[in-house]
Amino acid sequence: MDKRYNIHGLVGVRVNSVSKHISDGCAHYLRHFENGLQEISDLEIEDFEKFPPPKHNPYQEDFTKTERGICFTKEKYAISMEKGRMREYTTYANHATNFWIQTILIKKGFSFVHGAGVELNGRGIIFPALGGTGKTTLISALRDKSDFKFFGDDYVIVGTGGEMYSYPSDFSIYPFHIPLFNELENSQAAGYLRRRTIFAWYYKAKRIMNFIAKRIFRSYGPVFKGWNAAYAKVPVKELIPSEKIGQKTTLAASVFLERYEGKEMVFERMEAGILVDKIMGILNLESGDGIRYISAIASTGGFDIADFFSLQKKILLGAFSKLALYRLRIPVDISNDEYRAYLKENIANAIA
Numbered sequence: 001m002d003k004r005y006n007i008h009g010l011v012g013v014r015v016n017s018v019s020k021h022i023s024d025g026c027a028h029y030l031r032h033f034e035n036g037l038q039e040i041s042d043l044e045i046e047d048f049e050k051f052p053p054p055k056h057n058p059y060q061e062d063f064t065k066t067e068r069g070i071c072f073t074k075e076k077y078a079i080s081m082e083k084g085r086m087r088e089y090t091t092y093a094n095h096a097t098n099f100w101i102q103t104i105l106i107k108k109g110f111s112f113v114h115g116a117g118v119e120l121n122g123r124g125i126i127f128p129a130l131g132g133t134g135k136t137t138l139i140s141a142l143r144d145k146s147d148f149k150f151f152g153d154d155y156v157i158v159g160t161g162g163e164m165y166s167y168p169s170d171f172s173i174y175p176f177h178i179p180l181f182n183e184l185e186n187s188q189a190a191g192y193l194r195r196r197t198i199f200a201w202y203y204k205a206k207r208i209m210n211f212i213a214k215r216i217f218r219s220y221g222p223v224f225k226g227w228n229a230a231y232a233k234v235p236v237k238e239l240i241p242s243e244k245i246g247q248k249t250t251l252a253a254s255v256f257l258e259r260y261e262g263k264e265m266v267f268e269r270m271e272a273g274i275l276v277d278k279i280m281g282i283l284n285l286e287s288g289d290g291i292r293y294i295s296a297i298a299s300t301g302g303f304d305i306a307d308f309f310s311l312q313k314k315i316l317l318g319a320f321s322k323l324a325l326y327r328l329r330i331p332v333d334i335s336n337d338e339y340r341a342y343l344k345e346n347i348a349n350a351i352a
Contacts, residue, residue, distance in 0.1 A: 004041065005033040008165045008247070010157070011104050014041035022047070025093020028233055029155075029169040032245070042104045044087045045097065051078040051089040063296045070296050079293055081302060098155065099290025102283070106308060110159045111315045114282045115257070117151030117164050117246075118142055120348050124164045124249035126156060128279050129257035131286070134330060134339060136171060138257070140180035141340035142347070143239070149246035150236070160318030162251045168240075170233040180336060181239055189232035196230065253324040255347070259332045265342050266329035275325055276316045280309070 001023045005013040007030075015026045026045060027034075054064040054071045063072045069080025069087070078089040079100070086100055102112050115128035116135040120142070129135055135153045142148055150168060157165040171177075175193045178184050236245065256275055260266075284291060297303040330339065 004035055005030040006035040007033050010108055010110055011043065011101055012041040013101070014044045016044060017047050019047060022090065022093050026097065028093065029098060031235060032168045042085060043100050044085065046087060046089050048076045048078065048089045048091050065300045070293070070300065079297065095288025096290040096293055099287040103308065105157065106312050106315065109315060110157050111312055112155045112283060113158055113279055114155055114286050116153040117156035117166065119149035119151065119246050119249045120145060121147040123252040126158070126164055126251055126254045127257050128254065128275070128282065130282055133257040133259055135257065136177055137180060137336055137339055138343055141343040149244055150240045151246045151249070158251070158319040160315050162319055162322055163248060164251050165248050166246050168236040168245055170235050171239060172231045173234050174231045176336065183239065184234065189234050192232045251323055253326065254320055256327045258327060258329050260329045262329065262331055264331065267346065268327050270325040270327040272317060272321050272325060275320055276313060279316055280313060
């Protein structure tokens with residue numbers, strides 16, 4: 001399968017693989033940007049078998065440097081950087097893929113932010129947050145507003161001028177999300193989540209076997225392939241109409257979402273420096289194995305990590321320094337109904 005993606009003209013990605021597992025995994029993030037006419041690719045994702053096997057080196061167990069790049073033989077994973085083009089060789093849709101896209105974005109003056117992004121009444125609002133903070137619940141509360149546009153609930157892209165670009169990867173739907181999206185009640189996603197509950201022992205056994213195999217063989221290709229996670233992947237267009245999916249907007253405000261042990265919702269101002277440090281920390285946590293891989297490349301002189309983080313911080317400070325910055329502290333035990341009601345009643349007015 002040869003699929004090409006154009007991310008707002010900022011990054012071109014080509015997935016050239018015979019593995020449906022790899023193709024489908026990459027589509028989880030990129031399906032919105034599929035464009036068969038895309039000719040120039042900044043990142044190409046290919047099957048590991050296409051990478052020339054390195055000579056065995058008994059003294060270098062973690063990775064091997066070759067003329068084509070860095071190879072993690074036991075993991076069946078390799079990365080090369082040649083003539084401005086990056087190639088990822090893998091046996092499955094590796095979690096480092098977004099990190100490689102980030103390295104390309106940074107060179108061009110843009111950056112990912114892990115969080116949700118919307119537009120209300122023509123004004124962009126970004127909600128940086130850790131996973132599990134309530135980003136998808138937030139979207140479920142705001143999506144019915146007539147002036148709403150969706151930009152993402154996992155990642156969005158920002159530029160130094162305060163602009164936000166959409167990155168509408170598939171929703172990660174957990175059982176508690178089903179009542180928030182009525183159209184999912186009898187969907188394949190709901191059916192999968194019900195099966196996970198009924199046959200919990202079966203899915204748990206598969207995950208345990210994959211975990212053991214990963215530790216023994218250090219191969220990131222799972223023994224039991226297929227989707228085994230505790231959530232279902234749902235393409236954005238199944239929940240958000242095409243006309244409500246945004247492309248680019250100017251940011252007016254940022255609301256950092258944070259869970260805490262208190263009892264009341266707390267909406268407060270936030271400083272740009274503190275916010276950017278938190279955003280960078282979350283990006284590191286969400287990078288998968290990207291930081292480890294890029295550290296290996298840096299050890300061979302092929303990448304300047306200090307320069308990467310310095311430029312990333314500069315871009316994020318540029319993007320957020322002129323916005324109205326807030327933090328929303330959310331009680332850990334608040335119900336979805338209470339959280340949604342607060343968002344509907346307060347968010348749009350609070351940032352006006």
